[in-house]
Amino acid sequence: MAKPKEKYKVPVLDGNINIPRIVPGASAYEHMIEAQKDDMEALGFPSKLQDGWKEKAIGVFKEILDNNKALRDYMDICVRCGACTDKCQFFLGTSDPNNMPVQRQELMRKVYRYYFTPAGFFKNLSNSQELTEEVLKDWFTYFYQCSECRRCSLYCPYGIDTAEVTMAARQIMDSIGLGQKYATEVIHKVFKTGNNIGIPAPALRNTLDDLEEEIKDETGKDVKIPMDVEGVDVLLVPPSADFFAMPHMESLKGYAKVFHKAGISYTVSSYASEAGNFGMFLGSYKNMKEINKRIWDEARRLKVKRVIVGECGHAWRAAYQYSNTMNGPFDFLDSKYKSPTHICDFTLDLINKGAIRLDKSANDDKVVTFHDSCNVARGSRMGDYRGGQFEIPRQLIKAAANHFVELREGTTRESTFCCGAGGGLLTEEVMNIRIAGSMPRMQTVKEAVDNHKVNFYALICAICKTQFSKIFPTYGFDAEMVGGIHQLVSNAIIL
């Protein structure tokens, strides 16, 4: 781990999200720690930069262009209209022009022009540039100051998705041995232990025992959290943070109570103990597929009828959007549940069917607001209708609590801001970027706290929870405000 910094640069909150004047290079100082040898090798990448890296990089770049329609299209069609320039939370927070989506893309596009278009002949005039060490350094800095949240794509007249460009850049860098320590380390842990945190099976069982005991102490009920049980109905795959981190564990207790009360048999798995998929952050198809495959191998082995995914944003996108492509089809599942179900969808359905009942007054001490997580909002869906990913969590909150307020209009639903640490940014060494990136969201939090006395910030993403638990105190808010929707369910469910 990097040393925690003594002091952070924390913007002062006034409730306004202003477009800053640009300050070139403002966040160039903050960059990731390079990946370690054994992590890179475990993922199938060269361990470090080697001779001939430039040629290799251009070769991989060409391969991606030839095999990825999104990148091929997006390299050509940007007209630099500027619609995206004021939409990225990292630009709004850092003022660094390379964090404007179009300019982040330009870091790659200028190399594209040089090697792959006639404009490359006019070098400076057309802004074409060779892939030099200098350029590579910029790539490593700024393609790791993008959380792949897709907010820019929403506002782009052509839907150009910087996340795709960032993923391609990271692929190219990984392929020549320039990786990011945090994400590669996490993926390596998944391959070794089944989860991002690196919890081995016995430790996982211990923590589940502790949670069962906690629930027993709090409610007097014997709520079990089974692990590696064959032949049950449901395989529950939460993000591994739900097993060990706070406030994530409160949501896990919520899931357990829901299953218990509804009388649906389920299990978690020590082999597939991770819903998250950092392969997606790297843009690495192979790693993404391998990580995702663990869930489906385990679903087959345990002979479950249904897979349910816990509160995690990018995990849900990976599970919902990519599972079927990468490791499907899932003919062995119950034909009603041919794909994974989101835990919120599952719980709300049980409430609507009357299988469980909630006592809303249990959350009467709370004024709840909801933060749409980027990968859920802009990368996936819940339920069987368009926009279900917005309605289902809100309905669930309203079923569990009496006081709910929305965050500022224009910053919710598909227009939501990223928490600032998605896409593999949730690491200590870029803390200033994380703080700056969360600034637009924190302005709206301040407004909600000041005007509506909001004291509970409901989330459905493990990264959001970790990020905000860390960020809230730096901005002067209580970390206790942060929690999952199933934490509310956990409080309110009548056992």
Added chain:
Amino acid sequence: MTPLNLTTAFYLLFTYTVGLIFAVGVILRIYQYATTPQPVNIPLTPAPLTRGGALARILGEVFFFKSLFKSNKATWLFGYAFHISFFLLIFMHFLRHFIYANPLPWWYNIFVDIGIICGIIMVLSLLFLLLRRVVVERIKFISLFQDYLILILLMLIGLAGLSLNYVLTPAALTVVDNSLDPYMNGLLTFQFTNIPANPLFLIHYTLVMLLVAYIPFSKVMHFIGIFFSPTRVMVDNPVEERYYRPGAKDLSI
């Protein structure tokens, strides 16, 4: 039949070359966009759940610039004004060819007036788009040579076109009009006649040819690319219909 002059010979060669560059360039680009595989499903959600819905979404972008409207009202207004007037003008240039006859239809002057209004709107909206690149700090920072080039080229085309109506006498304009039609017909039927010799016309024509030849190599390709943009054209139905591309490779290893 009058013999062809040297200017016409040059412009015939120029026009066919430009036409070839445009056709081949655009077709190659379409082929490239259409055949490049898309490994995973990446619609920007909330997205339509059906193909019809996705088509409606993309048409909403093409005809109304819906996403741009969401992001920046001023850019939308002037960008939209430019595109509408530009396309009306292209359409009317083709249409003129069919309605220009002797005698002229009684509404020909109204037709021309509409064209002139479109031309003025086009040039003014381009001027705004250009000013924006110079004045707004962020936009100035991201603007490249090629962004100014295309704006200035389009403005010059518009101004040259308008100048035909404002600088030339009606009689001189009629001379241009009368020889333009046979020249254009000749391009298609290979029964060549001389190109109008008026220098203002030739400037207008030359600039248009330069623009057309530049299109396949420029950002103007967005008019093709938008139809292939995965975040907008893909359908959000991974459960109902398995999105499977067996050729999807892992490219980073």
